[in-house]
Amino acid sequence: MRDEPRGDQLLDTARAVLREALIPALPADRRHAALMVANAMSIAMRQLQAGDEPERLEATALQAMLGDVSAGSCVPPASGARARLAALNRQLCECIRDGRADEGPFHEAVRRHLLAAARGRVAESNPKYLGSGE
Amino acid sequence: MNDTIRRALEDFLRRQAGAERVAIADVKLLSGGSIQENWLIRADVAGGDHAPELDLVVRTDAPSGVQGSHPRAEEFALLQAAFDAGVTVPEPLWLCRDANVIGRPFFVMRRADGIAAAHVVVRDRRYGGDRAKLLERLGMELARIHTIRPPRADLGFLAEPDGPPALYAIRRLRAYLDAHPTPHPALEWGLRWLERHAPPRGDVVLCHRDFRTGNYMVDENGLTAILDWEFSGWGDPLEDIGWFCAKCWRFGPGGDAGGIGERDDFYRGYERESGRALDRARVHYWEVMAHLNWAAIALQQAERHLSGEETSLMLALTGHIVPELEYEILAMTEAA
Numbered sequence: 001m002r003d004e005p006r007g008d009q010l011l012d013t014a015r016a017v018l019r020e021a022l023i024p025a026l027p028a029d030r031r032h033a034a035l036m037v038a039n040a041m042s043i044a045m046r047q048l049q050a051g052d053e054p055e056r057l058e059a060t061a062l063q064a065m066l067g068d069v070s071a072g073s074c075v076p077p078a079s080g081a082r083a084r085l086a087a088l089n090r091q092l093c094e095c096i097r098d099g100r101a102d103e104g105p106f107h108e109a110v111r112r113h114l115l116a117a118a119r120g121r122v123a124e125s126n127p128k129y130l131g132s133g134e
Numbered sequence: 135m136n137d138t139i140r141r142a143l144e145d146f147l148r149r150q151a152g153a154e155r156v157a158i159a160d161v162k163l164l165s166g167g168s169i170q171e172n173w174l175i176r177a178d179v180a181g182g183d184h185a186p187e188l189d190l191v192v193r194t195d196a197p198s199g200v201q202g203s204h205p206r207a208e209e210f211a212l213l214q215a216a217f218d219a220g221v222t223v224p225e226p227l228w229l230c231r232d233a234n235v236i237g238r239p240f241f242v243m244r245r246a247d248g249i250a251a252a253h254v255v256v257r258d259r260r261y262g263g264d265r266a267k268l269l270e271r272l273g274m275e276l277a278r279i280h281t282i283r284p285p286r287a288d289l290g291f292l293a294e295p296d297g298p299p300a301l302y303a304i305r306r307l308r309a310y311l312d313a314h315p316t317p318h319p320a321l322e323w324g325l326r327w328l329e330r331h332a333p334p335r336g337d338v339v340l341c342h343r344d345f346r347t348g349n350y351m352v353d354e355n356g357l358t359a360i361l362d363w364e365f366s367g368w369g370d371p372l373e374d375i376g377w378f379c380a381k382c383w384r385f386g387p388g389g390d391a392g393g394i395g396e397r398d399d400f401y402r403g404y405e406r407e408s409g410r411a412l413d414r415a416r417v418h419y420w421e422v423m424a425h426l427n428w429a430a431i432a433l434q435q436a437e438r439h440l441s442g443e444e445t446s447l448m449l450a451l452t453g454h455i456v457p458e459l460e461y462e463i464l465a466m467t468e469a470a
Contacts, residue, residue: 033447036447036448036451037447039451040447040450040451043451043454086316086317089316089317089318089319090317092317092319092322093311093317093318093319093322096319096322096323096326097308097322097325097326099326101323101326102326102330110319110323111323111464111468114319114320114323114460114464115461115464117319117320118320118457118460118461118464119461121457121460122457122458122461124457125454125455125456125457125458126454126455126457126458129458129461130461
C-alpha cells in the first residue's frame, strides 16, 4: 500500500509552492510559462483525484443507452476498458451522424448523456468554466 | 539568428531595397505565433528609397505547420490582396520563395506597432482607444476584406467550395474527426446540428478565418494592423462575424463582440462599409461553427505535441480546452 501523500496531494502542494513562492519571483516574461505549468499540474491533480470512475460511469451509461439502438455490439469483450469506451463512443458518433439521434426520446437521452460527460471533463480541465454562468 | 543567415538576409534586403548597403542593427524573435516564426528586424539602410532605416517583420515557415495553414508565399499573396483592398495590414514588401537563402521560404513586411495579446487588449483600456470606435473600425476592416471575391488569379491556390460553404466546412471537419484516434460524440452532435441548420450558399467572399481579438494590433489610439492571414479562404461572410463574436474568443466578460464591447458597434461598422444589412439571426449558426472549428484546431494542436512533432506545453494544454468547447456547443444547440 502506498503511503500518503499520494500523487494528487503532492501535485497540490507543489503547485502551491510554484504559485506562492516561485512565480512572484520570476521575471515577467517567464511568468506565462510558469502559469501554464501550474495549470498542467492542476489538471493532472484533478484527473488523479477522479481516477477511472468517470470513464467507467461513461461506459456504463453508453452501454445502457446504445443497447436500445444497436443490436449487436462490435466491441470484443476481452478488450481493455478504454478501448471498449472508445468503441462505444464511436457507435454513438455513428448514430448521431446518421440522424438516429435527431428526434424523440433518444435525442433527449443522448443530449443529457453528452452534457453530463462534457461537464465531467470540464470539471477536470477547467472547473471555473462551469461556475462562470452562461 | 546565426551570422550566415543574418548575412544572407542583409544581402536579400539590399537587393530588394535597391540599396548600397543594409546592416541589420537589431533582431528579436517574437513570441506568439505557434505556427510560424516571426523575426522583428531593424536595419540600417544606405542608398535607395528605403534609407536610412527599415523596421521589418520577417515571417518564415515553421518547423511544423497546422494542416490547412498557408505557406509563406500564399500568405504573402493574401496580405497583398488585403493591402490592395484597403485593409489595415502591415505593408507586404518582398517574398523569397528560394529556401536556399536562409534555409526556408520567408517574406518581409513593414513592422506595425502596437500590441495584439488578447488578455491585455480585453483588460487594459489604455490600448485600442474608444471601444465603440474600435469595434466600428474592426467591422469596417472586415467588410473590406469581404470585398475580395473569387475568381482571383492571384489567389488561385484557394479552393472554392462547391455548394454551400457551411456544408463544405462540415465535410472537412468530419474528415478530420474520422482520422482522429479518439471519438468525439459531442463534436459530432454539433456537426449534425450544423448540417441540419446549414444556410444556403449566398455571397462567397474571402474570409480571414482567424479574425478575433488577439489577431489585430492596437496602440493607444486604435487599430494599427489586422494580422494572421494563414487560414484565410473563400467562404460565407458570416463565418468571420461568428468567429469574432463567439464566446470562445472573448477572453473574459468584456462583451459579446471580441470580448471588448457590443455587437451593435461591430455590426454597424460592417454594414456602413459594405452597404448591406447583416443577417443577425444567422450569426448564432456561425458561432456554433466557430466552436467546432476551434475544437478541431485544438485537437490538432494537441496531436502535434503528442506525436513528438513539436513538444510544447502550450500545445498540450490547448487540447484541454476541448471539453469546455464541447460543453458550449451542447448549450448552444440545446433549443433545436
